[in-house]
Amino acid sequence: MSFIELKHINKRYPGVDKNAVTDFNLEINEKEFIAFVGPSGCGKSTTLRMIAGFEDITGGELMIDGVRMNEVAPRDRGISMVFQNYALYPHMTVEKNIAYGLQNMKVPKDEIKKKVEWAIDILGLQEYRYRKPKNLSGGQRQRVALGRAIVKDQKVFLMDEPLSNLDAKLRVSMRNEISKLHRSLGSTTIYVTHDQVEAMTMADRIVIMKDGVVQQVGAPMELYEHPQNKFVAGFIGSPQMNFYDVTVSGSTVTFADGSRMTLPQVIADKLSACGGELILGIRGEDIKFDSQNLGLYGESKQQAVIENTEIMGNENNLYFTFGGALTVARVSKYEVSRIGDSVEFVFVPHKMHFFDKETERVIG
Amino acid sequence: MRVLSRRKRIANGVLVAVMLLLSLLFLFPVVWMIANSFKPDGQITADMNSLSAFLPPALNGGFFDNYVTILTNTSFLKYMLNTLFYAAILIVLGIVVNGLAGYALAKIRFPFRERWLLIIMLLMIVPMETIITIHFLFVAKVGLLNNVIGYILPMIVNPFNIFLFRQVFISLLDDVYEAAQLDHCSPVKYFFTMVLPMSRSVVATVSVFTFLNVWNDYLWPSLVFTSSDLLTAQIGLGAITANENTTMGQTLAAITLITIPVIIIYSFFSKQIVEGVVSTGSKEG
Structure with missing residues (x-):
């Protein structure tokens, strides 16, 4: 049986005609790390806050460990939460911030001491234990917030964009620390973020949301390789997937600028039922410039002029216009092209994604 | 620029002088009150028209008499x-x-x-x-x-x-x-x-x-x-x-x-x- 179940959860705020969250269904297993990801206003934080009990559930049922939680107060749901703004108690020291919940739970003093020591030790806060939050950096504050959450031995951890206030470098190291902490504690974690890289690198499964509706649930690579619609395909992956309006007729794909490409028969057969006007999507790394691929897919070889390059160090991004759209290709650092160079490339056929133009759902 | 800053300095000086005068004006009754609270009535009357009205009497045995009387009697x-x-x-x-x-x-x-x-x-x-x-x-x-x-x-x-x-x-x-x-x-x-x-x-x-x-x-x-x-x-x-x-x-x-x-x-x-x-x-x- 799943540990957390969200059954047909709806949220509508008074005086608003539209749902903030619509028919949210999800089963979360014990010890699983789930990430809710999506753009601002997609309902991910609202869903998390409904799980925490800070927002009423308008419709549907929330179960934690087999018990209906809709009417249960936040403190009795067996959850800990890490907030975006840390929500530390400004007048208390690091040590007191971590111990406060345990004191309220009437945990014996020696046990509180032991747990606080453990949290301070595990999070590397020894030298800051007597400092108040205003005298800590963003990363240290976030560690204190984590400490406060982990000492209470709750079954569920909720994290609401915990790293969004940190700088890029610190975010990477904290990402790693949270993942390690999750593995060592074995808690069930729900992590809200708008950063798809955080979701991809940390989560066992990702829930992608848009306008209050779940778009797809799956393991990171499943979402990356097999997006169910254009939104998911575009949201996951950096740089974003390239999209083109195309017309498919038999095995020929015609782009908006008149460029043509020939599809392998297997793919053409799959598309035959819904041929016509479609959206073609291809990831930057599936656009190949090397001679081996140019030879393999020679009949679909295309040409373009490089308009911009981004040298990332480990790889390069090449920008050019093709098929009536700006295209970005990810190539290895050894693939040196300069602005103005004329290049030949191919789309790896079995890496192409086709979406219905109206529903934007994937085809095939 | 230099002329402006000089003007500004003069204006600031005038402002400070006016504020000092005003604060003296407000302080005057307080100083008078404190100074005379240590004096017997006769001395208050005698000092009334002189600058000593704003000065406390010499520290002697009866210096705090008025306070002692108020607090004890x-x-x-x-x-x-x-x-x-x-x-x-x-x-x-x-x-x-x-x-x-x-x-x-x-x-x-x-x-x-x-x-x-x-x-x-x-x-x-x-x-x-x-x-x-x-x-x-x-x-x-x-x-x-x-x-x-x-x-x-x-x-x-x-x-x-x-x-x-x-x-x-x-x-x-x-x-x-x-x-x-x-x-x-x-x-x-x-x-x-x-x-x-x-x-x-x-x-x-x-x-x-x-x-x-x-x-x-x-x-x-x-x-x-x-x-x-x-x-x-x-x-x-x-x-x-x-x-x-x-x-x-x-x-x-x-x-x-x-x-x-x-x-x-x-x-x-x-x-x-x-x-x-x-x-x-x-x-x-």
Whole structure:
């Protein structure tokens, strides 16, 4: 049986005609790390806050460990939460911030001491234990917030964009620390973020949301390789997937600028039922410039002029216009092209994604 | 540019000189009062038309006579202690009651919340003197005249303090309350262990305002109290100065004694007083 179940959860705020969250269904297993990801206003934080009990559930049922939680107060749901703004108690020291919940739970003093020591030790806060939050950096504050959450031995951890206030470098190291902490504690974690890289690198499964509706649930690579619609395909992956309006007729794909490409028969057969006007999507790394691929897919070889390059160090991004759209290709650092160079490339056929133009759902 | 900055310097100099003169003007009665509070009446009269009116007498055996007389031969010390006691009770009750009301108006959603706030803000413009009759009639009706509770009860709720608290509490992060909820902190405990300590500045401001209000109040205690055991310092001062046996020097000593706490409070808490007044206007939303 799943540990957390969200059954047909709806949220509508008074005086608003539209749902903030619509028919949210999800089963979360014990010890699983789930990430809710999506753009601002997609309902991910609202869903998390409904799980925490800070927002009423308008419709549907929330179960934690087999018990209906809709009417249960936040403190009795067996959850800990890490907030975006840390929500530390400004007048208390690091040590007191971590111990406060345990004191309220009437945990014996020696046990509180032991747990606080453990949290301070595990999070590397020894030298800051007597400092108040205003005298800590963003990363240290976030560690204190984590400490406060982990000492209470709750079954569920909720994290609401915990790293969004940190700088890029610190975010990477904290990402790693949270993942390690999750593995060592074995808690069930729900992590809200708008950063798809955080979701991809940390989560066992990702829930992608848009306008209050779940778009797809799956393991990171499943979402990356097999997006169910254009939104998911575009949201996951950096740089974003390239999209083109195309017309498919038999095995020929015609782009908006008149460029043509020939599809392998297997793919053409799959598309035959819904041929016509479609959206073609291809990831930057599936656009190949090397001679081996140019030879393999020679009949679909295309040409373009490089308009911009981004040298990332480990790889390069090449920008050019093709098929009536700006295209970005990810190539290895050894693939040196300069602005103005004329290049030949191919789309790896079995890496192409086709979406219905109206529903934007994937085809095939 | 150089001409401008020179002009500015001159303007600043003139401004400082004017302010110094003004402060001397305001200080003059205070200095006169303190200097003469150490003198016998004869010396006060003799010094009246000379610069020595602003200087204390030479330190001798009778230097503190006026103060000793006021503190030992009259009940003035008792009146001052009474006032301190009332102020302490009113500070505690005022923080709890006005603080809770301010918190509700800032953070709890309830029907007509904004209208309630408007009513409270409107009450701020009603002078105490206009409603004091209603207070008096109520206290008399419930038999609490000449009683500490009767004196304190109408003074607990203060619309200005409610508004002051509301303005500060509205800026507190809701996340902290939610975190406290998950830390098994009850709403009441949250108010006392989180909200008040996080808002120390406004608590200090309200305490100072309440103290000054109680210390300087004359009208309400003079209506409620008739028993000399319960009188406040201001009423006591009135009674002492009205007594024909009290000398001018003793009167000035009593006035000096009653002024000292106010001066101390203003010197130590001027920052909080300014912050409190500023927060009512600038921390919206």
